[in-house]
Amino acid sequence: MDNQKLVYTPAPHLKSDLTVSQAMRDVIIALIPACLVAIYFFKFYAVFMIAVCMVTAAVTELIFRMAMGKKPSLGDYSALLTGLLVALCLSATTAWWMGAIATFIAVGIAKELMGGLGWNRFNPALFGRVALIILAPWIVALGADFLPWSINFGPIDVVTRATPLAMLQQGMEMPGLANLFFAFPGGAMSEVSPFALLIGAAYLFYRGHINWRIPVSILATVFVLALIAGKNPFYHLFTGGLFLGAFFMATDWVTSPITNKGKWIFGIAIGVLIIIFRVGLAPTEGVAFSILIMNAFVPMIDRATKRPSFSEPKPKRAVAVPGQEQATAKG
Amino acid sequence: MEVKTFQGGAHIPHYKSYTEDKAITRMAAPEEVVIPLSQHLGAPNQPLVKAGDKVEVGQKIGDTEEFIAAPVHASISGTVTAIEPRPAYTGGEIMSVIIKSDGGPQEFVPKEKRDPEQMTVEEIRQAIREAGIIGMGGAAFPTHANISTRKPVDSLILNGAECEPFLTCDHRQMLERAQELVEGAKILMRSIGAKKCYIGIEVNKPDAIEALTEKTKGLEGFEVVPLAVKYPQGFKSHLIKAVTGRDVPRGARSADLGCIVRNVGTTISCYEAVVYGKPSIERVVTVSGPTVPKCGNYVIKVGTSVGHILKECGVEDLKGHKVILGGPMTGMAQANLVTGIVKSTTGVLVLPPSMVREEVSYSDCVRCGKCVDHCPMMLYPNQLSIYAEAEMYGALMEWNVTDCIECGICSYVCPSQRPIVHLIRMVKPTVKKMQRSRK
Numbered sequence: 150m151d152n153q154k155l156v157y158t159p160a161p162h163l164k165s166d167l168t169v170s171q172a173m174r175d176v177i178i179a180l181i182p183a184c185l186v187a188i189y190f191f192k193f194y195a196v197f198m199i200a201v202c203m204v205t206a207a208v209t210e211l212i213f214r215m216a217m218g219k220k221p222s223l224g225d226y227s228a229l230l231t232g233l234l235v236a237l238c239l240s241a242t243t244a245w246w247m248g249a250i251a252t253f254i255a256v257g258i259a260k261e262l263m264g265g266l267g268w269n270r271f272n273p274a275l276f277g278r279v280a281l282i283i284l285a286p287w288i289v290a291l292g293a294d295f296l297p298w299s300i301n302f303g304p305i306d307v308v309t310r311a312t313p314l315a316m317l318q319q320g321m322e323m324p325g326l327a328n329l330f331f332a333f334p335g336g337a338m339s340e341v342s343p344f345a346l347l348i349g350a351a352y353l354f355y356r357g358h359i360n361w362r363i364p365v366s367i368l369a370t371v372f373v374l375a376l377i378a379g380k381n382p383f384y385h386l387f388t389g390g391l392f393l394g395a396f397f398m399a400t401d402w403v404t405s406p407i408t409n410k411g412k413w414i415f416g417i418a419i420g421v422l423i424i425i426f427r428v429g430l431a432p433t434e435g436v437a438f439s440i441l442i443m444n445a446f447v448p449m450i451d452r453a454t455k456r457p458s459f460s461e462p463k464p465k466r467a468v469a470v471p472g473q474e475q476a477t478a479k480g
Numbered sequence: 481m482e483v484k485t486f487q488g489g490a491h492i493p494h495y496k497s498y499t500e501d502k503a504i505t506r507m508a509a510p511e512e513v514v515i516p517l518s519q520h521l522g523a524p525n526q527p528l529v530k531a532g533d534k535v536e537v538g539q540k541i542g543d544t545e546e547f548i549a550a551p552v553h554a555s556i557s558g559t560v561t562a563i564e565p566r567p568a569y570t571g572g573e574i575m576s577v578i579i580k581s582d583g584g585p586q587e588f589v590p591k592e593k594r595d596p597e598q599m600t601v602e603e604i605r606q607a608i609r610e611a612g613i614i615g616m617g618g619a620a621f622p623t624h625a626n627i628s629t630r631k632p633v634d635s636l637i638l639n640g641a642e643c644e645p646f647l648t649c650d651h652r653q654m655l656e657r658a659q660e661l662v663e664g665a666k667i668l669m670r671s672i673g674a675k676k677c678y679i680g681i682e683v684n685k686p687d688a689i690e691a692l693t694e695k696t697k698g699l700e701g702f703e704v705v706p707l708a709v710k711y712p713q714g715f716k717s718h719l720i721k722a723v724t725g726r727d728v729p730r731g732a733r734s735a736d737l738g739c740i741v742r743n744v745g746t747t748i749s750c751y752e753a754v755v756y757g758k759p760s761i762e763r764v765v766t767v768s769g770p771t772v773p774k775c776g777n778y779v780i781k782v783g784t785s786v787g788h789i790l791k792e793c794g795v796e797d798l799k800g801h802k803v804i805l806g807g808p809m810t811g812m813a814q815a816n817l818v819t820g821i822v823k824s825t826t827g828v829l830v831l832p833p834s835m836v837r838e839e840v841s842y843s844d845c846v847r848c849g850k851c852v853d854h855c856p857m858m859l860y861p862n863q864l865s866i867y868a869e870a871e872m873y874g875a876l877m878e879w880n881v882t883d884c885i886e887c888g889i890c891s892y893v894c895p896s897q898r899p900i901v902h903l904i905r906m907v908k909p910t911v912k913k914m915q916r917s918r919k
Contacts, residue, residue: 155816156802156836159902161809161888163492163645163835167895169846225843267844267896360849402848407862459488459717459857460730460883 179349191241206232312336370420513783611753617743641714644807664751769830787817
């Protein structure tokens with residue numbers, strides 16, 4: 150038994166199975182129901198948009214990391230996930246190059262230029278989506294240049310419908326609630342079926358990847374404030390990107406607060422902002438803007454909710470006699 | 481059943497089934513033992529023998545005048561062949577006494593049997609000191625120093641949590657030596673003046689809970705406390721918090737809190753030291769691992785090499801394996817098999833290549849918060865690991881890096897494979913030095 154090569158590494162010598170790539174893969178898996186619903190309604194438009202965004206994401210990450218002299222990290226699935234999320238934030242008939250630009254901004258600028266996964270302050274997918282809105286004038290100008298490359302898979306009857314949220318804002322007659330909850334094509338691909346997203350979210354809870362406090366506080370806040378504002382709260386829950394935002398975007402590890410108390414504050418503040426946006430400002434994209442705004446406050450929330458160490462001496466209690474202290478502890 | 485515990489911590493697969501049903505047996509003494517002169521926390525010992533001397537089992541071979549220290553004794557009888565630096569299980573080298581066996585029976589034979597009731601507290605403390613008893617759960621603090629307290633101590637807490645995976649030596653001792661354990665507890669209670677004795681045991685050892693509940697029935701002041709199965713339940717501060725509800729502020733010693741924690745194995749050794757005058761020359765060690773042919777709980781002489789132990793247990797091929805002294809969360813991996821067990825070694829574990837944590841390159845923190853959720857010290861291991869990498873000592877101090885008990889949960893849960901506790905371990909000495917110089 151002499152001179153055998155032993156592995157000599159520091160403690161601990163056991164490791165849980167959880168890895169970043171596994172978690173990211175699980176989120177992609179959790180989005181499959183929503184993707185299937187989108188593909189069912191939007192056919193090739195959905196498939197194509199998802200493919201464009203995911204490929205752009207992978208290529209962008211590769212290029213940026215090579216340019217910065219870092220090792221490629223496609224294996225952690227984070228770029229692919231960002232690409233998928235960007236695609237789901239767009240409507241299926243959005244021009245493909247707009248999806249590509251949004252993804253490029255999401256992965257290249259919002260993530261890699263910020264220092265890579267872990268250092269980005271804003272949710273990359275939402276950053277990419279919102280960049281499209283902010284860059285709208287430029288994009289309109291680009292539209293003419295890209296016209297020859299536009300791709301058409303033929304007409305599908307659902308694509309001309311308005312976003313339910315916009316319908317709500319304009320006081321149009323609304324589809325039934327059950328309809329909205331299970332499947333109502335209109336708007337972004339992820340808006341079609343809150344139900345499909347909920348299935349995915351259940352899987353993420355089961356796998357322990359997301360903390361329930363953030364989605365619950367967002368949904369509850371939106372519900373209550375909508376009620377107070379005299380709106381039908383269910384319409385506000387089931388329309389717009391609320392489910393995607395609450396379960397998949399706001400729960401992003403990197404861009405949400407660390408402590409449970411911080412998560413409550415974060416979620417409630419997002420809920421309040423969403424209602425302000427929806428009731429008082431623009432009809433759409435309230436969820437995206439609300440989450441991005443709160444992303445910026447995460448360091449501040451973390452500082453404000455810093456917990457004391459287990460060893461931090463507590464202020465002396467009035468009764469310090471060991472025997473009595475014990476009685477209260479047990480009582 | 482009311483189960484007590486603390487905040488934070490994690491459930492880690494406990495792999496105890498390999499040895500939890502194996503009764504304690506005695507392992508044959510080796511031809512040669514290498515006994516480190518100092519095995520405790522505190523002042524170093526000086527040798528009392530020289531090369532060529534004949535020694536008997538239990539003969540004192542190293543001691544010092546200092547108070548916080550514990551003498552060491554010959555674990556076998558034979559001839560001292562050398563006193564020289566030898567590899568220590570913690571890495572580096574340590575002055576050790578090497579004894580070659582004379583081939584005779586290596587049992588310790590008590591000269592007398594004393595009645596602890598007839599002994600004064602001072603005599604009890606002296607007997608424990610002379611026997612070189614130290615914390616055998618891994619703490620290695622001299623027990624006589626721990627129980628020589630002037631402050632009133634109301635409770636003795638026996639630590640039978642054994643929260644580290646694989647280890648079952650305390651479990652078996654609670655089952656097989658319950659009587660000695662209870663007698664040892666009575667001796668310790670007398671020497672510290674405690675009126676209460678709690679025995680904390682994780683509920684994954686129901687037979688031990690039952691056995692000790694039975695043994696302590698009708699004994700005044702004894703209480704068996706079932707504890708949740710959660711790592712690191714057996715760390716002193718968390719055991720105190722779980723059992724008594726008392727806070728354990730930094731710098732406070734157990735005696736300041738009115739309670740003293742003793743490992744169950746240590747307590748049994750105290751009993752043997754006081755009643756039979758038996759020094760700490762052997763201990764129960766769990767030898768375990770999925771590929772070890774003869775796993776078990778063995779009484780092994782202090783100074784027995786890992787190589788000898790594994791050979792006795794039928795281990796042959798060790799290529800790509802990891803050999804650990806202690807538990808898998810806090811124990812030390814061994815670079816070779818010449819190091820020996822000491823008084824505080826709880827286990828000899830062999831992890832096969834399939835269980836060995838790969839040396840993968842780790843990635844940046846993704847702020848998942850798992851380490852924060854599970855940190856039993858309520859620290860922010862995520863931040864600490866980043867500050868440690870950047871050597872930001874000011875920030876490390878501000879985020880209480882020195883409170884870390886190095887339980888290893890953060891590294892265990894980290895999805896980015898960051899060696900968090902290792903990074904913390906590397907910067908702690910510097911931070912402590914800076915804190916001392918500031919005072």
